[in-house]
Amino acid sequence: MGTRMHISRRRAIVAGLGATAAVVATVAGLQTISKKSDYRNDYDVVVAGGGVAGFAAALSAAEAGARVAVLEKLPALANAYFDARNMAVVDPLRETPLGIPDSLERHYRDTLDAAGPTADPALVRIMVEEAPTALLWIERLGMVFSPTLINSGSHWPRSHVPIGPGYVQVLSKAAARAGVDTFFSRDVVEIRRGKGGRAESVVARTEGGTLERWIPKKALVLAGGGFGSNHEMISRFAPAKARFESANEAGSSGELLLAAERAGAALVDMDAVEVVPRSNPKAGIQAYLHINNARYIVVNSLGKRFVAEDAHRNKIAEAFSRQPGEFAFEIGDDRTVKSYSMLMQADLWKAIEIGEAFKADTVEELAHKIGVPVASLRRTVDAYNRSVRTKRDPLGKLPINLSHELRQPPFWAARVQQRIHLTPGGLRINTEARVLDQFGRPIPALFAAGEITGGIHGRNSLGGDSVTDALVFGMIAGTNAAREKV
Ligand SMILES: Cc1cc2nc3c(=O)[nH]c(=O)nc-3n(C[C@H](O)[C@H](O)[C@H](O)COP(=O)(O)OP(=O)(O)OC[C@H]3O[C@@H](n4cnc5c(N)ncnc54)[C@H](O)[C@@H]3O)c2cc1C
Structure with a gap:
């Protein structure tokens, strides 16, 4: 950095004590x-x-x-x-x-x-x-x-x-x-x-x-x-x-x-x-799966994807606002969770206890636990896995992010809602x-x-x-x- 290269190491001379005049705030x-x-x-x-x-x-x-x-x-x-x-x-x-x-x-x-x-x-x-x-x-x-x-x-x-x-x-x-x-x-x-x-x-x-x-x-x-x-x-x-x-x-x-x-x-x-999908902040933990856009999908209460997970945040926010109840589930598999930090993994386990995250051995069981139509979530996951294989996503997720099929049980879900982010x-x-x-x-x-x-x-x-x-x-x-x- 140009500005950083010519830094003088000389310490400034310290002047010392406070001023004497009184000032009114x-x-x-x-x-x-x-x-x-x-x-x-x-x-x-x-x-x-x-x-x-x-x-x-x-x-x-x-x-x-x-x-x-x-x-x-x-x-x-x-x-x-x-x-x-x-x-x-x-x-x-x-x-x-x-x-x-x-x-x-x-x-x-x-x-x-x-x-x-x-x-x-x-x-x-x-x-x-x-x-x-x-x-x-x-x-x-x-x-x-x-x-x-x-x-x-x-x-x-x-x-x-x-x-x-x-x-x-x-x-x-x-x-x-x-x-x-x-x-x-x-x-x-x-x-x-x-x-x-x-x-x-x-x-x-x-x-x-x-x-x-x-x-x-x-x-x-x-x-x-x-x-x-x-x-x-x-x-x-x-x-x-x-x-x-x-x-x-x-x-x-x-x-x-x-x-x-x-x-x-x-x-x-x-x-x-800016608002982004997040877990319940009151829980005090990070119970979500969207750390890496390549490793999860987001579905609505009907079990359907509705936005490319790597879209710009304002597009995701707009798409969320059109979903029933304005909430969604992030869905991942065992490889998703294991790719995240130990801290996040620990949070996800805690989130299961308080009903903010869910885990199941099959996609069908997961659908049942989160209350979305079973056949719909199955179709969504199968279609997404096909998109990963063909590197073509109807919702427009970039091919570089179509790299992770959701196949490895247990399957995970985290309930997310839009929260003010920054x-x-x-x-x-x-x-x-x-x-x-x-x-x-x-x-x-x-x-x-x-x-x-x-x-x-x-x-x-x-x-x-x-x-x-x-x-x-x-x-x-x-x-x-x-x-x-x-
Ligand atoms: C949950 C969450 C996750 C995020 N994840 C990421 C991420 O992965 N990557 C990323 O790039 N960004 C992320 N961000 C955004 C990023 O963390 C912030 O934009 C960044 O920390 C801003 O740094 P900052 O030093 O400007 O402000 P801050 O880190 O907020 O620090 C400001 C400090 O100023 C102090 N302060 C405020 N007002 C005064 C005052 N009047 N007098 C004295 N002190 C004051 C505050 O107490 C605070 O300590 C995330 C934000 C959130 C909320």
Whole structure:
């Protein structure tokens, strides 16, 4: 990565103590900041949000010589379990032995095709081209990925499956080793601009309700994630999606996005809330079979397939909304389940106990257990297996994903329904990860990365691209924040 090559290793000189002037918080309901101890101006770069993008930015800024603070609103790091997500990267080292033809151009085209016209091709180009560097970086830091690549929520099998510790775990440990300080229970509620429109500080609320003002010497990085768990924001920006439950974690609460909007940042594609089939989030487990699109089919309550499993997410969502009851079953066989991680296999067994997943020795018995017409499911499975053999699917599944006949008992089913998955819209940024204002001008000293941004996935993301986006633009934001002129 060009921006990463010329990083100065020199540590910035630390200035030390807080400012002396008292300032009144402007957000309604917040108390006055008055005490000297409420100020922190001893960091070069302040990162709001301790997820994949936040720690990628923090570590990159530290590697570029900056003294960095991460402010995370939750009292601890995000759940490591959900941190083990798939990452889409063109990777000839893994793809060539598996016979998967791929290229940067194909990844670029796939992402833009799914995203639609509102995506910024320059941002997509950067994400795709820098992804191999990001992969090498995170592997060197200690992440381990399976040698097998999968097609998860995307057209092409280029998603890397972590088989060890997750991104946040690995990045946060490396960041701590590089001298980054992380402050938990710091909910960033306001972004303040100063001379020349520069983003000069943020206000964070602590667990006890007191307010702190953080004044970085160089720049701010916003990495607070999306707003998928904020029902009020979903209702405001995408009212038609407000009826869906969210599969997002509590941290995806979106207020940082609104704080940036109040500070003059432009938003893009905020109505593009993505829903995907998921198991019941209340069960707290991942009870579904759609990790690899080549290894399962999806059928409705009549036992019929109704959409190509590798279609774009918006097409799948539309097809789901036309099915009776708007739910479906994902059907796989023993080889499907055994190809998934031990964690997922364990979840599927747990899901059987609570009636979210089903297992049977024959397709007929499975149909009986899930309550779909027996003959219909039998016909569906037989027809699909024929499609795998002929590499031709009437619903249009790509031949590369027609590779797995459902033959090996026991057969499995998982009940899925549409849930809010992620929010591809957000802050408008440029290729330097600078936040843009309403007129397309960069706001000085303000950077953003990850799901808080928009314009990369347009209106529809590809599976695996979101983690890639968070890592790549996190690295860019952090490196550039560390170099920002004072
Ligand atoms: C169930 C599920 C499965 C997924 N699977 C995949 C997958 O396999 N591949 C893929 O590419 N993508 C996947 N995604 C999407 C992907 O996980 C996210 O897009 C990605 O994690 C975003 O990273 P981020 O760092 O931008 O945000 P996050 O990881 O959400 O981190 C943001 C952090 O900021 C903190 N924060 C929020 N507001 C504030 C504030 N005001 N002040 C301070 N801190 C704040 C949050 O607590 C959080 O820790 C999945 C999403 C879900 C819900």
